[in-house]
Amino acid sequence: MEDIAKMAGVSKSAVSLALNGKTGISSETRDRVLEIARESGYSPKPRAAAAESAVKSLSFLVFTNSGIVLEAYYQQPFFRELIHYIEDRCRSKGYSLLFSSVDMEYFEREIRTLAEDNQSDGIILLGNNLSPEEILDISNRLGPHLVVLDNCFDKLPVHFVSMNxxxxxxxxxxxxxxxxxxxxxxxxxxxxxxxxxxxxxxxxxxxxxxxxxxxxxxxxxxxxxxxxxxxxxxxxxxxxxxxxxxxxxxxxxxxxxxxxxxxxxxxxxxxxxxxxxxxxxxxxxxxxxxxxxxxxxxxVEKKRMAHLAVDLLIESIEQGVEATSKIRVDTRFxxxxxxxxxxxxxx
Incomplete structure (x- = not known):
């Protein structure tokens, strides 16, 4: 979807709307996206077939272009290490890890699209560039199985894992x-x-x-x-x-x-x-x-933070724990x- 979005010159959410036959984009944009998808050899799996082969999965959700988290966030050293540890922990727990990124410029539209299309069991949200209001909005729309990583607001009823x-x-x-x-x-x-x-x-x-x-x-x-x-x-x-x-x-x-x-x-x-x-x-x-x-x-104990975030999310999913937690991991000089x-x- 990211490749198609770049080739079509549109956002990833626009590609999602086109591939899923949903409203919200012009017919010209839809036709261009579908044509590029066909030329690129992309064939969407029918939802029924996808359901049959479904495995447990978590999503790693990132909001980019904020001055802190860049579009190529996966190349930034701190986030690169964090993602590596999250992937390892997910694999060891029997979960696959999906990646989603949202351009902050299209916050409202893309959150709506995520809420409609999200099929993962839970979400790890990289939240260091988000305000309390934005995090609460995301939590309300994307469901209860959410852990915010690398930020913490004590007033919010949301799981947080952050550094001290x-x-x-x-x-x-x-x-x-x-x-x-x-x-x-x-x-x-x-x-x-x-x-x-x-x-x-x-x-x-x-x-x-x-x-x-x-x-x-x-x-x-x-x-x-x-x-x-x-x-x-x-x-x-x-x-x-x-x-x-x-x-x-x-x-x-x-x-x-x-x-x-x-x-x-x-x-x-x-x-x-x-x-x-x-x-x-x-x-x-x-x-x-x-x-x-x-x-x-x-x-910063990135490995410890990553493991705690994955474990806290899986506990919420599998055991239905409703009480939210705020975890701060100490540093070492x-x-x-x-x-x-x-x-x-x-x-």
Whole structure:
């Protein structure tokens, strides 16, 4: 369906409507989709035949193009690892895993289509870019067998499995304080989600306990999904340095994407990491061990989160458990080569 949608220049939900003979699209669009499907050798299985060969299945549902979750989300390191563990757990429990993605631009229309066509037993929703209102709307429409992964809103009667963002960022802040940093900077995502807000609170709490604060001039903001150096960050740092001010001796970044991008940007500006500026990230994606120096970061237990989400969903399906759960998985701090004591402390 994704291939046909790309070839026809329409959304995946439009392809679904065309293949299922439903209203909601023009006759021209329907004819184009069906013609491309025929040319591509696609033949839809009759529903009766599909029912006969049905196996237990779960759906992994993603809302893309939000500034955090890209259309090619399966290529983003954090989500790639998460999906791998979810697939393994589903297989071990006798379930197949189906994938569905929805463009945020067509939220209302595609949720309606999903509600009509969904034939899986339950849904794991990647919810880190969704608001409480959107999650509740999805839950009400797609049924009771839903687990939201990588987000948590305590006020909603929905299953959630998330990481302990506060704890992880607190660990990062405590580390920088322990090794002697007092002038500390913060690079935030310019796209805000619940996870980043919780990390900000945790990091600030660690500094506050040591009597430290982050100077407003030491706060920068960049795109959160680029692993390359960013021209915007380069401009911010250049302007800061040209004003005659000293850079902070350490910087915390809200995710590893930002941290790796920051390290590359600093290097291009002739600033050495960690000799001049220590850098700490969050997530421990596989790329954090490839970059030089290796990135000090917060390890997220992706495997544990994935297993809990699958198990919680299957329990809901097979045992009819009605009480919802909120599960937060603690983090682990990983010290590598991108952080060290500031020069004065080292001397």
């Amino acid at each position: 963002n506060f704890m992880g960022a607190y660990q990062a802040g405590a580390h920088l304080c322990e090794i002697g940093h007092t002038e500390i900077g913060y690079i935030a995502s310019n796209v805000r989600i619940q996870n980043f807000e919780e990390r900000k609170v945790g990091f600030y709490e660690a500094l506050h306990e040591q009597g430290l604060e982050i100077h407003p001039d030491h706060i920068f903001a960049v795109a959160p999904t680029m692993l390359s150096s960013q021209e915007d960050l380069k401009k911010q740092i250049k302007a800061y340095m040209e004003s005659g001010r000293q850079l902070p001796t350490a910087i915390f970044c809200e995710c590893d994407y930002i941290a790796i991008s920051a390290m590359k940007t600093l290097t291009e500006l002739g600033i050495r990491v960690p000799e001049q500026v220590s850098v700490v990230g969050f997530d421990n994606i596989s790329e954090s061990r490839i970059i030089s120096p290796e990135l000090t970061t917060v390890h 990983v010290e590598r080569d991108s952080s060290r004591p500031p020069r004065s402390s080292a001397n």
